[in-house]
Amino acid sequence: MNRDDCHGVRMSLTAALDGEREIAPADRQHLSTCSSCGRWFADMQSMAGQLHDLAYPAMRGDLWPNVKDGIGSSSRNAAEMRRLITVGCVLFVWRGLQLLVDLPIPALHPLVPFVVTVLALSFVARDSLAIETSAPELQK
């Protein structure tokens, strides 16, 4: 029996074993005449059966507390980034206005970015005045 024939037939039988195709008549014929492939196919079927019944190894502990912390810290990071971008945008726009337009009442100019930033944060981050703490008694 040609070694290449055996290899091709085994590839094809593997797909049949996986339920992806029917066993071709030529492969069936090959199996009945090639004892090596016959043994190989029986071994493969047996191994596939064992693998099918295989359960995942048990794990100790629970990932949920760490996952929950991870989600919390990633949300906090995203909120911090949003705040930072908001403040940056407000200052940038305000500085641009100062340079391009002759704005009235210069005495109030330092207050404008502060007020606009607080308003923008309350709109964008919705927690401009929130105080974050890791102290459990305060979190309650």
Place this chain on the structure above:
Amino acid sequence: MDDIAATRACRTGNLDAFRHFVDRYQCRALAHARLLTRNEADAADATQDAFVDAYRNFASFDPGRPFYGWFYVLLRNRCFKQRSRRATRWESGIVPAPRVDPDVSAEHVDLWRAIERLPPDAAELVVLKHIEGWTYDELSKALEIPRGTVMSRLYDARQRLLNILSGETREP
């Protein structure tokens, strides 16, 4: 709660509903991550990070498809990142002893040990095909390789596994 109800709840921002997915899939995710990273700590980190990624990107999850198929792509990416970060090489022999239930048969323990002796990509294919029952098309999509490559790699992986189980040291 089933996946559909949990998905609906997660979409409304209910973090506790996401616990359903962690509880249901953490065991298999950790087993897959362990096969890909070959390091217990890396596997735990990658699995946790993948769940965080899943929650953050939950809007892109199509509820009409199985959760684990979608999640597995995130897990795989995290495992590769973890592996490159620590430059862990599977050949280095950092293969933890499999954690198995005391009730699990010796035959199954041997089978897990044999799977863990396969290269990570081969072990991954064997587990996804035989334990998860994925089709060639699903494997092709998740692993981003052509269907024909799935077939040939799976053939090689099973041949190696058969050789390991039959006690042969020589691999094809």
